[in-house]
Amino acid sequence: MKQKTILPGQTIGILGGGQLGRMMAISAKQMGYRIAVLDPVKDCPCAQVADIAIVADYDDPEGAKKMAECADVVTYEFENVDVQTVDYLQENSYLPQGGHLLEITKDRLNEKAAICSAGLPVVPYMPVRNHDELKKAIAEIGFPSVLKTTQGGYDGKGQYVLKSETDLEEALPYVGKTPFELEKWLPFEKEISVIVVRSTTGETSVFPVAENIHRHNILHHTLVPARISDSLRDEATEHALHLAEALKLVGTLAVEMFVGTDGKVYVNETAPRPHNSGHFSINACETSQFEQHVRAICGLPLSSTQLLKPVIMINILGEHVQPVLDKIDLLTSAHLHLYGKDAAKTGRKMGHLTILGDTVDEAIEQAERLGIWKI
Numbered sequence: 001m002k003q004k005t006i007l008p009g010q011t012i013g014i015l016g017g018g019q020l021g022r023m024m025a026i027s028a029k030q031m032g033y034r035i036a037v038l039d040p041v042k043d044c045p046c047a048q049v050a051d052i053a054i055v056a057d058y059d060d061p062e063g064a065k066k067m068a069e070c071a072d073v074v075t076y077e078f079e080n081v082d083v084q085t086v087d088y089l090q091e092n093s094y095l096p097q098g099g100h101l102l103e104i105t106k107d108r109l110n111e112k113a114a115i116c117s118a119g120l121p122v123v124p125y126m127p128v129r130n131h132d133e134l135k136k137a138i139a140e141i142g143f144p145s146v147l148k149t150t151q152g153g154y155d156g157k158g159q160y161v162l163k164s165e166t167d168l169e170e171a172l173p174y175v176g177k178t179p180f181e182l183e184k185w186l187p188f189e190k191e192i193s194v195i196v197v198r199s200t201t202g203e204t205s206v207f208p209v210a211e212n213i214h215r216h217n218i219l220h221h222t223l224v225p226a227r228i229s230d231s232l233r234d235e236a237t238e239h240a241l242h243l244a245e246a247l248k249l250v251g252t253l254a255v256e257m258f259v260g261t262d263g264k265v266y267v268n269e270t271a272p273r274p275h276n277s278g279h280f281s282i283n284a285c286e287t288s289q290f291e292q293h294v295r296a297i298c299g300l301p302l303s304s305t306q307l308l309k310p311v312i313m314i315n316i317l318g319e320h321v322q323p324v325l326d327k328i329d330l331l332t333s334a335h336l337h338l339y340g341k342d343a344a345k346t347g348r349k350m351g352h353l354t355i356l357g358d359t360v361d362e363a364i365e366q367a368e369r370l371g372i373w374k375i
């Protein structure tokens, strides 16, 4: 595929209209681009800020055709893009990220294999595609472990934590019907992530290492700089850069990692797109992950990802919206981002709050003073 420079004034097409598409669009609009979004929901978060909204299912050939007609470059905000839509857009439009990374990252076993063949460490795992493989995997990996569906899981969905044989009962009916992998449970010190962006020109840039704290498997807050040693920070950054090269990345890759209690860094999973753990960059870095992504796919030079100040980014889930709005007059130094979603369901990502501090601890104190979260 011939590399092109897409200039402001031209149209960026986004497959998927959730919050990631919306924040991509906001960055792109700031730079003077026009936005077309394809999403099945008419008033989705991205459509609210886009110039053109194509309302169609992701696998609707008519929707893909409309996208090819109006976009000068196409990108995506989620990894489960329909294969035929991707193929069509590769043929009939400009999709510089290609489809190969989607193929790899949407299946945990493919992804793990790719991470391993890049020479990076992962926790021991085995495929579980039937009851025989389950037996073998349990014999090899044992307990505690975690059984994960290989496709379509997010925020811990499709995962079964196994402390003993009895925990298997819940998962057993699905074994053989849907592919799983069994992973050893890793005692970890920290969960961290690194976002790396590579442009169509081959230029690469990496964001500061983020420390992620999950509650009920959903990202609760992110702290930057991560509270780890400089050598672990370098190791994590190198892993992300190395993976970006190995996967011939174009666009954005978020690399989730564990720092084990053994002091080693393990790659857990990746996402081929801007990531929740990178939202801190909007207010705390010279360039946000969304602007960098737009630059990368448009063939513009990448910009500095320098951290301006230590930061905490806290997710606003459905149950937090009202408490945050009730305290809106206290948000003097907190940056509020809401995604324009209507139903504030419990656990649904509705927005986030970013608070800069002189140190991470000071940013945490500010967040706690709001009285909405126990950090």
Ligand code: ADP
Pocket (backbone or CB within 6 Å): 123, 146, 153, 154, 155, 156, 157, 183, 184, 185, 186, 187, 188, 191, 214, 217, 256, 268, 269
């Ligand atoms: P997803 O985010 O796609 O739901 P993850 O693989 O990131 O799936 O798992 C969700 C969370 O479960 C992780 O953030 C981590 O807290 C925990 N987890 C997953 N795998 C392991 C493991 N092998 N050892 C310890 N904790 C794990």
Ligand code: MG
Pocket (backbone or CB within 6 Å): 155, 256, 269
């Ligand atoms: Mg994860």
